[in-house]
Amino acid sequence: MTEIKGNFRSITVADLAFPPREGGYAKGHETREAILAASLNLLVEEGYQAMSMRRVAAACGMKLGNLTYHFASREDLVRGLLDAVIRAYEIEFAAIVHMPGTPPEERLAEICGLILEDIRTKKTTRVFPELWALSNHDPFVFERVQETYARARAPLVEIVGEMRPDLSEDQRHDLALFISASMEGTTMFAGYEKPFEARMPMIETIAIKSFVDLVRNWEDPEPN
Amino acid sequence: MTEIKGNFRSITVADLAFPPREGGYAKGHETREAILAASLNLLVEEGYQAMSMRRVAAACGMKLGNLTYHFASREDLVRGLLDAVIRAYEIEFAAIVHMPGTPPEERLAEICGLILEDIRTKKTTRVFPELWALSNHDPFVFERVQETYARARAPLVEIVGEMRPDLSEDQRHDLALFISASMEGTTMFAGYEKPFEARMPMIETIAIKSFVDLVRNWEDPEPN
DNA sequence: ACAAATTTAGGACGCTTGACAACTTTTATC
DNA sequence: GATAAAAGTTGTCAAGCGTCCTAAATTTGT
Structure with missing residues (x-):
């Protein structure tokens, strides 16, 4: 399981819902969440089939190999995405409870x-x-x-x-x-x-x- | 759009829910609904990806060519399946209304x-x-x-x-x-x-x- | 018995897929 | 500025996909 680490800013619902895209993301340390946002976008817009490693990479403006560097397998990507979505909603709910x-x-x-x-x-x-x-x-x-x-x-x-x-x-x-x-x-x-x-x-x-x-x-x- | 024709017995919910499978279906005139049942089964059990022409054919114990004989394209198959499921539920609902x-x-x-x-x-x-x-x-x-x-x-x-x-x-x-x-x-x-x-x-x-x-x-x- | 409908057995096309290996560039750190 | 780790590039692999095709065998309705 790929661990989200370092100064990775946890993804908010807003981030996931309206991911930046213009001219490719990449660069620096936020690559990972850019990948997740692009994945979610593909998943929602065109379905699981469309969320292929290659299309995700393309949507991020990066090469396939680099994507597999961050997420070794497609399953890893799914898990990472799930974690991000869940985390976003937990933030949402936590705000509601209190x-x-x-x-x-x-x-x-x-x-x-x-x-x-x-x-x-x-x-x-x-x-x-x-x-x-x-x-x-x-x-x-x-x-x-x-x-x-x-x-x-x-x-x-x-x-x-x-x-x-x-x-x-x-x-x-x-x-x-x-x-x-x-x-x-x-x-x-x-x-x-x-x-x-x-x-x-x-x-x-x-x-x-x-x-x-x-x-x-x-x-x-x-x-x- | 492939038309369901002839003495095709309309699929019931029971048929769709518990399709016969032992040793392949095929034979006779009910091939079409056997295909649909197998498709539904694959769709429900393993998802849309698994519902490929080849796997559906295999699940029916028939050759790919024969499947395409009945459903010329995968889209045709999806439409046929949708029709069958909807018809089954409409029978269900009709029974409830009266x-x-x-x-x-x-x-x-x-x-x-x-x-x-x-x-x-x-x-x-x-x-x-x-x-x-x-x-x-x-x-x-x-x-x-x-x-x-x-x-x-x-x-x-x-x-x-x-x-x-x-x-x-x-x-x-x-x-x-x-x-x-x-x-x-x-x-x-x-x-x-x-x-x-x-x-x-x-x-x-x-x-x-x-x-x-x-x-x-x-x-x-x-x-x- | 005959014609039509169905099924088999293949193969071939162009394409996408997930996975991976070898390589180069960037970045951070001392 | 050297160095090692991180990030990114490029190309390849076998496998599976949908679609299309031909030719022959079989079943079915009549």
């Missing part, structure tokens, strides 16, 4: 709103379907993606717990699981379904209200 | 329950991430996928309308859109996230209750 002492209901709404709006408007969203498809066949990608979602879910579980201390751990998890899955589907559709995109602001409102109400009122159904 | 005159709330719950459980338990679910990834780069796939979802959403819009005749057409659409997106995310997660799978029955209960409550109580927020 919010001043507003009531949990508001924070739930805030978090969901941020995730829905923030992620939707970033190009990086589109990387997830690709990652899902990849994860279907690559255990490494599978585990990393799963891990990412679990981590993204943690603050949700926490807030649900604050709102409903009467619920069991399992119940909180179930609610958070449903909410995150629901958000995932929503942002997913937003990127792919044209009619959805236009109505997104209202859908977001619906989603958030639905989530808050759900957590507020949830009771396990009586066994019949 | 239900006796129970109250709309029950029918909403019923439909959502069917979609969530029925589709989740089928292997074909896993084809959708692949299709999404493909649709990102192929306009043909994109339009077909979008069309399919729109069609699947229609009965939902209808039922929402029955439950809430006071809502505008737009409002009904928004609610149905959110519900279907939410379900998509849920079934999606179910296929990919291990912790999700085990808790799926409860998540389904949560989802359905959440959807019914949402439609029952939704009011547009006042403009502030």
Whole structure:
């Protein structure tokens, strides 16, 4: 596994979403993240097939050999990319979790709103379907993606717990699981379904209200 | 566009989900659907890259030349596969729509329950991430996928309308859109996230209750 | 029995791929 | 300014790809 080292500046969502490209990157110490940005761009724009070593190298304005110098294999590149994307989102989520002492209901709404709006408007969203498809066949990608979602879910579980201390751990998890899955589907559709995109602001409102109400009122159904 | 013709038996979800394979398919008149089943299998199991003309032919126990006899190009194969998958799901959905005159709330719950459980338990679910990834780069796939979802959403819009005749057409659409997106995310997660799978029955209960409550109580927020 | 549809068995074309080896240039450090 | 490490260049390799082709054998419908 190629380690990201030295004074490598960790890639932000913005970097990944709108990579600089004009006239080739390269040079100096940021080559690595330039490669990752170019890879992501190719992956999102033209799919995994297009993310070949040669095309990535070309997109960076460098030679193939130099790319293999930084990433020995294509798999290495995928792993590096995954790490970068995950790191970017973790920064995103970390910023969301730590919010001043507003009531949990508001924070739930805030978090969901941020995730829905923030992620939707970033190009990086589109990387997830690709990652899902990849994860279907690559255990490494599978585990990393799963891990990412679990981590993204943690603050949700926490807030649900604050709102409903009467619920069991399992119940909180179930609610958070449903909410995150629901958000995932929503942002997913937003990127792919044209009619959805236009109505997104209202859908977001619906989603958030639905989530808050759900957590507020949830009771396990009586066994019949 | 290669037309599916003659006494070609339309592929069912079951066929696609559990294709026969022992000792190669071939023979007789069902070659075409055998090819499609093998293609789907490769697509789902190993990804789009693996769905090469040569591997599909090999998986069917036939020669490359014979495959190109039925599907002149790889694109033809993709289109044929897309048609088959969509047709299978339309049969599925059609069966769901036609239900006796129970109250709309029950029918909403019923439909959502069917979609969530029925589709989740089928292997074909896993084809959708692949299709999404493909649709990102192929306009043909994109339009077909979008069309399919729109069609699947229609009965939902209808039922929402029955439950809430006071809502505008737009409002009904928004609610149905959110519900279907939410379900998509849920079934999606179910296929990919291990912790999700085990808790799926409860998540389904949560989802359905959440959807019914949402439609029952939704009011547009006042403009502030 | 006959014609059409299907299948086999090959091969060939031009192209892209991931991987790698040998080489040169740049860069940092003493 | 020497020197070693890092970065970048160039060319090659076998393998796989989609597409196209021919010629013969087989199955199928009628």
